[in-house]
Amino acid sequence: MTDYAGDLPPRQAWDLLASDPEAVLVDVRTSAEWQWVGGADLSELGKPVLGIEWKTSAGEPNHRFVEQLGEAGLTPETPVLFLCRSGGRSAAAASAATAAGFGPAYNVAEGFEGDPDAHGHRGTVNGWKVAGLAWRQT
Numbered sequence: 001m002t003d004y005a006g007d008l009p010p011r012q013a014w015d016l017l018a019s020d021p022e023a024v025l026v027d028v029r030t031s032a033e034w035q036w037v038g039g040a041d042l043s044e045l046g047k048p049v050l051g052i053e054w055k056t057s058a059g060e061p062n063h064r065f066v067e068q069l070g071e072a073g074l075t076p077e078t079p080v081l082f083l084c085r086s087g088g089r090s091a092a093a094a095s096a097a098t099a100a101g102f103g104p105a106y107n108v109a110e111g112f113e114g115d116p117d118a119h120g121h122r123g124t125v126n127g128w129k130v131a132g133l134a135w136r137q138t
Contacts, residue, residue, distance in 0.1 A: 002091070002094075002095070002107070003095050003098055003099070004091075004094035004095050004097070004098040004103065004104075004105045004106065004107065005094070005098070005103055005104035005105055005106050006106055006107070007087070007091070007106070007107045007108075007109040008081065008106050008107070008108055008109060009108075009109055009110065009131070010108055010109075010110055010126075010127060010128045010131040010133055011131050011133070013025075013081050013083075013106065013108045013128075014131075014133050016079070016081065016106070017042060017045055017047065017081065018045055020079055022077070022078055022079055023078075023079040023080070023081065024047070024050060024072075024074060024078055024079070024080050024081070025040060025042060025047070025049050025050065025080075025081050025082075025083060025108075026049075026050045026051075026052055026069070026072075026080055026081070026082050026083070026093070027039050027040060027049050027050065027051050027052075027083050027084070027112070028052060028053060028054035028065075028082050028083065028084050028089050028090055028093045029051075029053070029054075029083075029084050029085055029089070029112070030053050030055065030056060030057040031051070031053060031057060032057040033085065034051055034138070035138060037085075037112070037113065037137070038112075038135050038136055038137030038138065039051075039083075039112065039135060039136065039138075040083060040112065040128055040133065040134065040135050041134040041135050041136040042134070043134070044134060049083075050072050052065060052068045052069065052072065053065075054084065054089045054090075054092065054093050055089065065093065065096060066096060066097070066100040066102075069097060069100070069102055074097075074102055075102075076101045076102055076103070078102065078103075079103070079104050079106070080094075080097060080102055080103060080104075080105050080106070081105075081106045081107075081108055082094045082097070082105065082106065082107055082108065083108040083111060083112055083128065084108075084111050084112065085111045085112055085113050085122070086110065086111040086112075086113060086114060086115060086122070086127070087107060087108065087109050087110055087111045088111075090107045090108055090111060091107040093105075093107075094106060094107045108128065110126040110127040110128070110130075110131075111127050111128065112127055112128045112129060112135070113127050113128075113129060114126035114127025114128075114129070114130055115127070
């Protein structure tokens with residue numbers, strides 16, 4: 001059982017973002033991941049993806065995470081979906097957001113790249129990219 005609103009598979013997350021004009025996607029990966037791996041693209045929904053690191057590229061916790069959610073315009077009523085590489089950091093972020101009074105907060109299960117395959121490669125088994133959802137590499 002989770003202490004946030006729940007885990008959504010990528011397609012269900014997309015559907016919620018598409019159907020609820022107030023819903024926001026927050027990518028909690030590191031800035032290095034955004035730059036080198038790419039990320040979700042919500043431009044066809046007319047929405048930005050908010051990038052707020054859960055941990056820095058140096059692996060340090062972002063002690064301003066909750067504060068930065070508020071600075072980004074989220075309110076206690078904003079439905080917020082959190083995305084990371086594979087669903088771990090985003091689940092922790094959803095818990096922290098819920099504890100801080102934001103939400104409903106959801107974890108995008110499987111993350112952007114998903115679980116590793118038999119060869120240790122991500123992006124082939126599940127996740128946002130494998131689901132065929134819009135993404136871009138900068």
